[in-house]
Amino acid sequence: MPCxxxxxxxxxxxxxxxxxxxxxxxxxxxxxxxxxxxxxxGQFLSGKTGTLATYKPAIEGLASQSCLxxxxxxxxxxxxxxxxxxxxxxLVRKARNEAMHQGSYARHLTDYSVRLSLILEDALMTSGSTxxxxxxxxxxxxxxxxxVSYLREQxxxxxxxxxxxxxxxEAGSEWQLLAECSVAKYLRAFNCENTRKKRLATQxxxxxxxxxxxxxxxxxxxxHSSIDEVISKxxxxxxxxxxxxxxxxxIGIITAFDIM
Numbered sequence: 065m066p067c068x069x070x071x072x073x074x075x076x077x078x079x080x081x082x083x084x085x086x087x088x089x090x091x092x093x094x095x096x097x098x099x100x101x102x103x104x105x106g107q108f109l110s111g112k113t114g115t116l117a118t119y120k121p122a123i124e125g126l127a128s129q130s131c132l133x134x135x136x137x138x139x140x141x142x143x144x145x146x147x148x149x150x151x152x153x154x155l156v157r158k159a160r161n162e163a164m165h166q167g168s169y170a171r172h173l174t175d176y177s178v179r180l181s182l183i184l185e186d187a188l189m190t191s192g193s194t195x196x197x198x199x200x201x202x203x204x205x206x207x208x209x210x211x212v213s214y215l216r217e218q219x220x221x222x223x224x225x226x227x228x229x230x231x232x233x234e235a236g237s238e239w240q241l242l243a244e245c246s247v248a249k250y251l252r253a254f255n256c257e258n259t260r261k262k263r264l265a266t267q268x269x270x271x272x273x274x275x276x277x278x279x280x281x282x283x284x285x286x287x288h289s290s291i292d293e294v295i296s297k298x299x300x301x302x303x304x305x306x307x308x309x310x311x312x313x314x315i316g317i318i319t320a321f322d323i324m
């Protein structure tokens with residue numbers, strides 16, 4: 065495990081960085097969450113309260129566990145594909161201290177922060193080997209009684225391509241997936257505003273039972289499944305991680321992005 069972090073600490077920090085990076089994707093000037101997370105990691109690794117400048121050695125030591133920090137940038141030197149972690153870190157630190165945090169200036173800072181986060185996330189996962197290590201915990205799920213309008217909102221708000229659902233609460237019922245393309249087809253099938261309004265207000269279970277809203281079968285795996293097994297099951301859809309003794313309990317979700 066990177067530095068002196070144990071398995072759970074590394075996963076927690078990775079999850080915090082992913083959440084902060086997701087927030088930055090939704091807001092071109094939303095660099096703050098990444099910086100706050102960076103400071104928390106620095107404080108934890110150094111064991112004391114300081115600044116981004118004083119945290120650099122500790123955070124850089126963690127980042128160096130990833131080849132993306134220095135090895136890959138050195139190998140591509142002169143091509144401009146990558147910036148080394150140290151240079152990115154200094155760009156973020158100096159920009160953070162400047163007065164102007166709006167407009168194009170803030171967008172550049174967000175871009176640097178996201179790239180910094182990606183390197184740290186990779187470093188934190190260098191020892192990952194099971195589904196639990198890479199999954200996103202507590203995934204958003206859809207419920208049959210919710211309106212399609214809420215399903216649409218969740219997909220657009222979070223940028224989800226798929227949302228898991230169990231149509232029946234009965235024991236033994238399986239997890240399935242609602243895809244963005246299925247929702248789009250359902251809402252725009254007749255290109256009629258009145259039909260769209262009606263369908264937006266329709267409960268998910270009714271839309272499915274009418275066979276107008278298509279469900280896709282979901283692939284489920286055990287939390288301790290190897291990452292090799294996860295990769296072998298990826299087919300363009302996410303893989304769902306379920307409780308081994310109770311498959312009706314959804315623990316996490318893994319997409320190609322999570323293991324890339």
